[in-house]
Amino acid sequence: MTVSRALPLLLSLLVPGAATPAEDALIVATWGGSYEAAQREILFEPFEGEGNGKIASVPYSGGLDILHAEDPPDLVDMSMSEAMAACEAGLLQSLEGLELPPSAGGIPARDDFLPGSRERCAITHTIFATVIAYNRQAFGSVRPRRLQHLFDLEEFPGPRALQATPAGNLEWALRSLGVPRAELYSVLSTQRGLDLALDQLDTLSGSIRWWRDGDEPVKMLETGEVVMASGFNGRFFNARLDHESPIEILWDGQLQERQTWVIPRGAARPDRAREFIRYATGTEPLARLAERMAYGPARRSALRLVGRHPQAGIDMGIQLPTHPYNAESAIKKDAKWYAQTYHRVLDRFEVWRKRSSGRKTLGADQESRVGPPT
C-alpha cells in the first residue's frame, strides 16, 4: 500500500513537533494528540536519553493496514484484539521469549501484570476505555446518567459522535436493549443478535457523526457539533484539564480494552524495539503515563504508584477506567472474539453503515479506512 511510503512525509507535514525520522530512528506508530505528547515525554525522550538513538513517530488510528506496508514501523501501539488478529495472520513478531523486568519492589513480571496481559505477539501496557461523554451545556438540569440515554433521542436530542468501528457501538446497542454484559458476545455471535444491534443503532441514524481520530470527538463536543460522543477516556480527561471543556464522562458501559506494544514482522529494528518494550512496560513509566493520561497501567505495582497529575495536582487514581468506582458496569472487550471475527464483523458493520448513510446520515462521504487488508 502506498500510503505507508508516504507516512513519514505525511507525518512531518501534519504532526506538529514530530521530528523527521533520522536514518536509524526507531519508528513507533502511535495515536497522536495529547496521548502521543505524554508518550514522548515519559517514554520516548528518556529512552533516547539512555543512548538508544532517536525515536520517530508515525500516526496510527487503528487497523492492520499499517502492517502490510513495505517498510512497516518498528513498533505499533495496537489494541489487543487487532494485535491478536494480526498475530494470527502472521503479521507480527512473536514476543513470547521477551523477558520483562520485575517491578521496583522485585515482583516478577508474570505476577505483576494483570491477567491476560501477554499474548503471543503483544504485551499490554495500559487498559483504556472507550466511554460515552456529553457536553454538560447541551442539556438542562436533566443529564444523561445511563448508557441507555445514548439511544434516547427524545430526552436527549442532538447529534452523537461515534467511532467508525463496530467495537463499542454494537455492545452499547445491545446493552441498551437489556442484554447483560456476560451475554454480549454470545448474542453478537448470532445473526439475529448482530441484526438487533444494528437495528438499534439505526434508531440513531441521521444523528450520528462518525469519527476515527481520537481527538475528533473531543473537538466535536467542544464546538457543540454534537451533544454526546464516544471517545477515549484519557482524551476527554485531558480536554477538561487543558481547556476546561464542558465535557462529562459517563462511566456506565465503558468499554475496556488492553492497549499493547507489537512489533511488525517486517520491522527493520526489532532488537531496539524489544528494548523499548522492556523500558516502556516498566513500573515507573507506566505509573507516570497513567498520571498524565488517565489510562490504567497493566502492572499492579504501577497502579499502586499512581499519584497526582504532575501539573493539575488532582488525584489520578479515581480518573482511571479500572478504578472500582468507574468500573462497576464496565464492559470488557472480548479481544479474542474480535480477533477471530475481525473482518466479518467489520464488513457487516461497513455494509450497514453505507446503507444507513445512504439513507440519511451526515458525513456519508466518510469511507472505511479500516477495511480488510488487500
Next chain:
Amino acid sequence: MTQPSPPPTGPESTGSDRLRIQVARVVALGVLTGLAAALLANAFVAAIGWLNEWLLISPRARMMAAEGVWLPLATIAVPTLGGLLVGYLHRWIREQRPHGPAEVIAAVQTRQDDLPARPALISGVSSLVSLGSGASVGQYGPLVHMGGSLGALLARLLRSDVTVGNIIVACGVASAIATAFNAPIAGILFAHEVILRHFALRAFAPVALAAITGYVVANAVLAQPPLFQIESAAVRHIWEFGLFPILGVASALVAVVYMHAILGVGRMARHLPLPAVGKPALAGMGLGLVALWFPEILGIGAQTLRFAFIEGAFAQWELLLVLVLKLLATAWCLGMGFSGGVFSPALVIGSLFGALFGSGLGMLFAGGTSELVVFAVCGMVAVTAPVIGAPLTAVVIVFELTGSYELTIAALASVALANLVASRIFGRSFFDRQLRDRGLDLSRGRSKALLASRTIGSLVSTHHATAPADAHVADARQAMQTADATSCHLVDGTGRYVGTLRLQRILQAPDHVPARDYCGRDEIVMNAETTVWDAMNLLRDFIGEGVAVVDADNRLLGTVFESDLIRAYLDILEDMRREEHATR
C-alpha cells in the same frame, strides 16, 4: 468424615450436650452434602460450556470458527457422534435408558433406599455428552439426579436410616439447584415441592444449609453466569394482572403439548426398527441437519431465551416458528434417547410463548401493555411449573434471578392456575407421568405409593398347617392342632397348592370324608410379589387367619398372616408419618 457419634448416655450427659450434638450433626450433614453436590453441579455446568465451545455448538464458538465447510460438517457430525456415544453408554444401564429426577422422586417417596450410584454416574456422563454435543435437552434434570444420587451415596456411607437418607438426598438436590441457578431459596423449595413433598422441620435445617453452601460455592469458588438475567421490567397497568392467569392457562396447554410430544416420540422410537444404540445418533443427525438453517434449536438455547425477552428481536411468525421447532427438537432428542432434562427447553418454549402472547396483546391494546419481557417471563414460568410440578419453585426462581417483586407477583398470577389445569389434563408433572407409566402412581398420595412399593415377600411364614390333597378331615384337624393354626393348606404330591381348609367349616364335619370337599370355593391366594396395598385390598372381605402364598407354578411357599400384614401396614404408615411430622 465419620459417622457422628451417638449422644452420650452416661450420668454426665445433659440435654444441652444432646442438643449440641444434634445441631453439629445437622450442620455437618447439610454442609457436607451441599458442598459435594455444589462442586459436582458447578463442574458439570462448566464442562458443558467448555464442550459447547470446543465442539462448535455455542454461538460464540460458531461465530469464531472460520466460515467454510467445517462449521456445517461439525453441526451434523457432533450431535450424531454424541448420540452414538450416548446410545452406547445407555447399554450399561439395566433399563437401557438414562435415569433422571423421576428415579430420585421414586426412591424418596417410596422410602426405598435404592438410588444406585452406577446408573447415576452413567446417566451423568451421557447427559454431559448430550448437552455437550448440542442435543436440545435441559441441564437441570441431570443435576437434580446427580445431586440426589450423591446424597444417597453419602447416606449409605454414613449408614443413616431411610428418613435421614431421604433428607440427605434432598440436601444434594437443593444444593445442585441452588448452585446451578444461583438461587438458594428455589433450591430449598424444589427439594420440598418435588422431592420430599412434605415440609418437615427436621429436614428444613440441613436442606437450607446445603442450599446456602451451594450458593456460596456458586459465587465464591467457581462463578458461573446466571441462566437468565433481567435488569428491569415493570407491570404497566394493574388490570394486566387479570391477563396473567389467562396466559397461565394457555401456557399450561403448551406444557401439556410439550410433555405429550416427548412421550409420543418415545413411543414412536420404541417401534422404530433400529438398534437402540443407533436411535440417539439418528436424532443427533436430524437435529444437526435442521440446525444448519435454524441453529437456535441446538443446545440449551440461552440466546433464544435472551431474544424472547427483547422487543423486536423476533417477528411474531418467528416466535411461533422457533417455538414449534424448539418443542419438536426437544421431544425428538429426549424421545429418541438423548439424556437430559425437560426444564431448560421448557424455559425457552415458555418464554417464546409468553412473548408471542405479549406481542399479540400489544397489537390488541395498541402497545398499551407492559414490556414484552414481563409476558415472556410469565409464559416461561407458567410452562415450566407444570412440567416440573413445582409452581412455588418456578416463581421463586424469578424472584431470585431478577430481584423484581413486581415481576414475581406477575409470575405468580400466571402460575396460579397453570399447574391445576395441567395436572387435570396430564398429571402433576412430567416426572410423575413417567413414574405412572412405570407402575408407580403418586397421584393418590404417598401412602398408596408406599404401600404399593412394598411386597408381602418378607412377611411369608412357613409356620402353618399343611396336609396332602387326598387327606381326610381328621388328618387336617390333626395338622391344625399340631401347628396351632385355624386353617390348613392342602398340597398335592408335587407341592402344588390345592385349597385351604378353615377350622370353622369343619367343626361339624365327619372325620372320614375328603378334606378337599370342605375347601372354600373362592379362596384368596397371593404371591411373593403381591404389594402390601393389593394385599390389604384383597383382605377387605376376608375372614380368617392367613392367606396362602404361591409361586408362579402354584407351588405353596407359605402363609401370610393377617396380623403380620396389618402390622406391616401400620409400620409403613408410621414411618411415613414420622418422616413427615416428627421433630426428633
